[in-house]
Amino acid sequence: MRGTASALPASKSIANRVLIMKALAKSESALHNLSDANDTQLMLRLVNSPETEIDVEDAGTTMRFLTAYFSITNQKKILTGTARMKERPIGILVNALRSLGVDIAYLEKDGYPPIRINGFSSQKTNAISIRGDVSSQFISALMMVAPVLPQGLTLTLEGKIGSRPYIEMTASLMRHFGTTAEFAGNTISIKPQTYRAAEFTVESDWSGASYWFSFVALAKEADVVLPRLSLQSLQGDRAIADMTALGVKAELVNGELRLTKASGAKEISWDFTHCPDLAQTVAVICAAKGIKGNFTGLESLRIKETDRIAALQNELRKIGADLREDDSTHWTLLPSTKLPSSASFQTYKDHRMAMAFAPLATLMNVEIENPSVVRKSYPRFWDDVRSFGFQIEVR
Ligand SMILES: O=C(O)C1=C[C@@H](OP(=O)(O)O)[C@@H](O)[C@H](O)C1
Ligand SMILES: C=C(OP(=O)(O)O)C(=O)O
Numbered sequence: 034m035r036g037t038a039s040a041l042p043a044s045k046s047i048a049n050r051v052l053i054m055k056a057l058a059k060s061e062s063a064l065h066n067l068s069d070a071n072d073t074q075l076m077l078r079l080v081n082s083p084e085t086e087i088d089v090e091d092a093g094t095t096m097r098f099l100t101a102y103f104s105i106t107n108q109k110k111i112l113t114g115t116a117r118m119k120e121r122p123i124g125i126l127v128n129a130l131r132s133l134g135v136d137i138a139y140l141e142k143d144g145y146p147p148i149r150i151n152g153f154s155s156q157k158t159n160a161i162s163i164r165g166d167v168s169s170q171f172i173s174a175l176m177m178v179a180p181v182l183p184q185g186l187t188l189t190l191e192g193k194i195g196s197r198p199y200i201e202m203t204a205s206l207m208r209h210f211g212t213t214a215e216f217a218g219n220t221i222s223i224k225p226q227t228y229r230a231a232e233f234t235v236e237s238d239w240s241g242a243s244y245w246f247s248f249v250a251l252a253k254e255a256d257v258v259l260p261r262l263s264l265q266s267l268q269g270d271r272a273i274a275d276m277t278a279l280g281v282k283a284e285l286v287n288g289e290l291r292l293t294k295a296s297g298a299k300e301i302s303w304d305f306t307h308c309p310d311l312a313q314t315v316a317v318i319c320a321a322k323g324i325k326g327n328f329t330g331l332e333s334l335r336i337k338e339t340d341r342i343a344a345l346q347n348e349l350r351k352i353g354a355d356l357r358e359d360d361s362t363h364w365t366l367l368p369s370t371k372l373p374s375s376a377s378f379q380t381y382k383d384h385r386m387a388m389a390f391a392p393l394a395t396l397m398n399v400e401i402e403n404p405s406v407v408r409k410s411y412p413r414f415w416d417d418v419r420s421f422g423f424q425i426e427v428r
Pocket of ligand 1: 046168169195199310333
């Protein structure tokens with residue numbers, strides 16, 4: 034396969050942060066290359082929405098970031114989402130906001146959306162301890178609103194910290210918009226500060242790029258170009274480029290990232306604590322390429338768009354691979370010894386299930402149920418797949 038993944042979207046994680054900072058700066062910032070991903074389009078529409086009821090659909094960052102934003106800017110809102118969003122925890126963030134003095138109520142189940150923000154009059158504390166091992170999005174959400182709190186905020190992160198590059202991405206983007214978050218050990222200190230307007234261009238999405246690493250890893254021959262991607266990125270998912278053991282070489286050529294084949298390994302170890310969104314991509318590559326995987330850091334996958342561990346286990350079985358849970362922190366991926374000639378994969382309303390299993394089409398006939406799930410992060414994914422010569426029949 035040879036060509037350019039020209040519809041690769043911009044990072045939704047970066048876009049959703051800069052949209053919050055632009056709103057907090059209360060002045061015009063020129064933001065370029067905002068993602069056409071549904072998660073970003075939702076944020077764009079909802080952050081300034083005059084409506085009381087805010088439906089974030091299945092967008093985790095949109096839910097968590099807007100909860101903090103509407104709370105601290107004292108906007109009375111109801112935040113709700115899909116049935117799955119109502120199963121994704123928000124209690125840690127709500128507890129933190131309540132201790133700051135925000136009045137928030139749960140409308141269905143304690144600890145989960147939907148929630149109602151009733152108001153925020155005065156700041157009750159400037160120091161909060163918060164668990165770091167459930168979702169970094171709670172931490173990023175609090176960091177972004179902290180500069181506009183009258184007393185600022187010191188966050189002490191407790192226990193294991195997961196998805197740390199996303200926290201660092203938040204701090205780095207805050208700097209771009211004129212505020213600082215000092216990260217020392219497990220403490221983040223943010224003084225009262227004013228966000229300033231700034232111009233900003235969003236880079237391509239490394240999580241979306243990972244599916245092209247997978248196509249290249251599985252194809253017999255490949256030369257794939259990924260536009261607007263650099264190896265120096267704020268995104269932790271750039272880690273996929275370091276794992277040449279998967280059989281992919283990534284190099285910067287004329288300002289674009291070029292992927293070609295490299296010799297792979299027979300066994301790899303990977304800790305996904307800081308790049309959980311790569312887990313499905315890597316699991317499928319290993320399963321199809323005969324690579325044994327020793328995986329850790331998969332815990333947070335259970336509370337994402339679906340229980341991604343269960344979803345992977347079910348779907349990998351269809352190609353003769355097994356994701357075995359050794360104990361609560363270690364998994365072994367036993368690859369397939371013989372791929373079937375065709376299989377039909379469920380997506381569980383999870384964009385990453387669709388995109389992670391699609392590259393198997395280099396080796397077998399693949400049917401993907403509900404392919405439009407990709408709209409969450411990579412709406413034109415199937416156009417890119419088609420542009421590499423894959424025939425897609427829509428039923
Ligand atoms: O902050 C972000 O933009 C994100 C953080 C990660 O979530 P967790 O912090 O819940 O692991 C990641 O999985 C998600 O896709 C985007
Ligand atoms: C987990 C994801 O997103 P979110 O948590 O923002 O819904 C994702 O895009 O893989």
